[in-house]
Amino acid sequence: MVIGGNRPVDYGHRSHGDITIMSVSSKPFLVAERVAPGTRPRSVIEVLVMLSRKGICVIALVLLGLAAPVRVLGRLAYQQVRPNVSHKGVSAELAYQAAIHNVGEIVLPIQNQGCFGQAFSDSGTVDCFTGEPMIFFVGCQFPKGMPGSYLYDAGLWVGAVVGRDTLVSTGHDGWHWPAKEMAPDVYPFGEIRYRSIVDPESPNFDGAVSEQDYICVYTDTMTDANRFLSNDVMAHRPHIPLNVEITQNTYAWSYGYAEDFVMFDLSIENIGSELLEQLYIGLYVDADVWGGFGGGPGDDLCGFLKTLKSPFGCGFVDTVQIAWIADNNGDPTNGQFQETVVWIGSGPKVSKRHVTGTCILEPPSEHLELSFNWWIGNQ
Numbered sequence: 127m128v129i130g131g132n133r134p135v136d137y138g139h140r141s142h143g144d145i146t147i148m149s150v151s152s153k154p155f156l157v158a159e160r161v162a163p164g165t166r167p168r169s170v171i172e173v174l175v176m177l178s179r180k181g182i183c184v185i186a187l188v189l190l191g192l193a194a195p196v197r198v199l200g201r202l203a204y205q206q207v208r209p210n211v212s213h214k215g216v217s218a219e220l221a222y223q224a225a226i227h228n229v230g231e232i233v234l235p236i237q238n239q240g241c242f243g244q245a246f247s248d249s250g251t252v253d254c255f256t257g258e259p260m261i262f263f264v265g266c267q268f269p270k271g272m273p274g275s276y277l278y279d280a281g282l283w284v285g286a287v288v289g290r291d292t293l294v295s296t297g298h299d300g301w302h303w304p305a306k307e308m309a310p311d312v313y314p315f316g317e318i319r320y321r322s323i324v325d326p327e328s329p330n331f332d333g334a335v336s337e338q339d340y341i342c343v344y345t346d347t348m349t350d351a352n353r354f355l356s357n358d359v360m361a362h363r364p365h366i367p368l369n370v371e372i373t374q375n376t377y378a379w380s381y382g383y384a385e386d387f388v389m390f391d392l393s394i395e396n397i398g399s400e401l402l403e404q405l406y407i408g409l410y411v412d413a414d415v416w417g418g419f420g421g422g423p424g425d426d427l428c429g430f431l432k433t434l435k436s437p438f439g440c441g442f443v444d445t446v447q448i449a450w451i452a453d454n455n456g457d458p459t460n461g462q463f464q465e466t467v468v469w470i471g472s473g474p475k476v477s478k479r480h481v482t483g484t485c486i487l488e489p490p491s492e493h494l495e496l497s498f499n500w501w502i503g504n505q
Contacts, residue, residue, distance in 0.1 A: 221316030230385030240297025240308030243279030274417030295346035336377035369398025450483030
């Protein structure tokens with residue numbers, strides 16, 4: 127494996143596997159000890175997906191302190207501007223949608239149901255703004271236009287203790303189908319919104335952060351078993367929601383210094399009447415790496431890189447805490463790496479020599495705990 131061209135790097139702990147979960151907390155395995163009804167945890171979670179031309183792709187979580195929690199009055203005002211809609215059961219009117227970040231060199235589909243990538247999506251197979259089709263089983267393409275993928279799919283997990291019960295809501299659990307416990311509102315309230323800094327005269331300009339902003343809002347309040355949601359495989363009971371609402375903002379740029387990443391900003395709010403204690407936030411990643419050669423996702427490696435020698439020298443060491451995944455050998459063919467597309471057999475193929483990963487960039491407190499877990503997907 128390499129970072130920054132062909133320079134070998136010690137990636138820390140290594141394991142065969144392609145399923146990883148990263149969770150964060152402010153006490154041992156906690157993000158927030160208590161989240162009162164009508165408030166958010168005292169943090170905003172940002173997820174950064176970066177694939178650099180020097181050979182590293184990072185999905186990063188940044189936790190930033192908020193000035194004050196949102197109070198119940200803010201929620202009541204919010205309810206006044208839209209119908210009081212229950213997600214019990216699935217209606218054809220629920221605004222399941224997908225959009226594709228593609229202004230830079232990384233192509234990444236996102237959905238308004240707690241997952242990103244492509245394979246877990248029930249939000250359609252085309253971009254809801256452009257009509258551009260998604261590429262089947264390609265959850266993260268780099269560079270843009272190259273065959274193969276660096277991601278199958280990923281899903282947000284939120285867990286907490288509610289009363290005397292421990293509950294978890296998942297954007298997706300790849301081994302227990304269907305387990306999509308997050309859903310958007312009905313049309314038009316649940317639709318993905320678009321903003322952009324490109325044209326100051328455009329109605330999409332106000333409030334824009336990047337050249338391609340997508341804003342999604344979804345909740346875990348759906349309960350009836352349906353084609354999206356089955357009974358819990360462990361407890362054999364219907365889904366019991368935490369009653370959380372997630373606002374997901376994603377950003378992408380085409381500038382040379384920012385074209386290789388997509389940034390996620392996630393805000394999680396307790397919209398129920400129960401206190402959420404010992405809150406966990408996790409990111410489930412099924413990060414298959416394949417380009418047509420080798421063993422496909424079955425030969426991937428994963429691990430956890432805690433520190434890295436600083437590029438500024440002087441013996442400095444940076445704490446990076448990256449959970450990463452890569453192909454075991456970059457998929458050469460006939461002893462040579464194929465950096466450009468070649469046609470072999472029925473389709474285009476290319477070597478895959480980059481690395482994808484997940485890391486926490488800025489914890490909300492000095493006591494944050496980070497957990498990395500991995501599984502071999504085919505065993």
